[in-house]
Amino acid sequence: MSAEIGTATAGIVATRLSFLDRFLAVWILLAMVAGLGLGRLVPGLGGALAEVTVAGVSLPIALGLLVMMYPVLAKVRYDRLGTVGRDRRLLVPSLVLNWIVGPAIMFALAWIFLPDLPEYRTGLIIVGLARCIAMVIIWNDLACGDREAAAVLVALNSVFQVIAFSALGWFYLQVLPGWLGLETAGLEVSVGEIARSVLIFLGIPLLAGFLTRRVGEKVKGRRWYEARLIPRIGPFALYGLLFTIVVLFALQGEAITAQPWDVARIALPLLVYFAVMWAGSMALGRAVGLAYPRATTLAFTAAGNNFELAIAVAIATFGASSGQALAGVVGPLVEVPVLIGLVHVALAARRFFPVTATASAVEAAASPEGSAHV
DSSP states (O other): OHHHHHHHHHHHHHHHOOHHHHTHHHHHHHHHHHHHHHHHHSTTHHHHHTSSEETTEEHHHHHHHHHHHHHHHHHOOGGGHHHHHTOHHHHHHHHHIIIIIHHHHHHHHHHHHOTTOHHHHHHHHHHHHSBOSSTHHHHHHHTTOOHHHHHHHHHHHHHHHHHHHHHHHHIIIIIHHHHHTOOOOOOOOOHHHHHHHHIIIIIHHHHHHHHHHHHHHHHHOHHHIIIIIHHHHTTHHHHHHHHHHHHHHHHSHHHHHHOHHHHHHHHHHHHHHHHHHHHHHHHHHHHTTOOHHHHHHHHHHHHOBOHHHHHHHHHHHHOTTSHHHHHHHHHHHHHHHHHHHHHHHHHHGGGGSOOOOOTHHHHHHHSTTTSOOO
């Protein structure tokens, strides 16, 4: 019976996907190609896009990220965050995966795959230290993860990012390589710079989403908010995502297309990293007894990385034309298509999680909030 309910729910969710949602992988691929093409065909476009920055990130990318995150954070039911905060089966594994396991795996993969390329290796390690606080919200929502749990874990990652990023950079680039007799590298980034990045890319859309729900429900009620307002603003998350991808790849299009072999070498350890982190986290969530929505949230928050912070740090420390910056740019080149693919893997994996709900679960999936719309 539970398997039938799970199958029925999956079917209802699939049929309610909009045209944009249903072919999201295609739009993302087209956005990447368009960005790369613009970067190669329009002379000086990359320089113009990088002319004005916010927290070390190109202003158009910053605007795209804010537009992308706001609708999803406006969907969060903030009155449910307390129940998520008390779930130690979710919080403890998330902290361990994000701040111990993830950086250690990326460090190991960087040295295994790029022992002769120190610049790219350092860039990959920086990517591993920057835990995701932005696009993971999109992937989690598409995979029907727990929206409130994602908000809590993203907030936790933000706090730990401010506290731990510089210290972990010092440990993985200087201390640990020194202990192992390996080549060391330096990383200069202040706590203030990281805090500013977190405040802008998470704080602004989080505050806007919270105020939108608070005011909307107070003025019009929750039914109107869920049934009328959310469907109107929801699609802008994907518009912001696609715009961000176009600008990002236009900004670095020449560097990516001019060094295809280097890109391939950087991409290989990233592919291994995303696959290992996501699959391992999903399995851990299942093992500790998390239901599908929270196990999915655990997996995506552990596998995703904050590429905008990694790129900003690499550019600020080593320069825009450095190998470290190129490694940071290749991060989203790999992460975006891989994680959108893992969204489909996650939806298919729901059959392996216990379904305790009754037929009401099917009705919930058919509601505007229960759909997979971002």
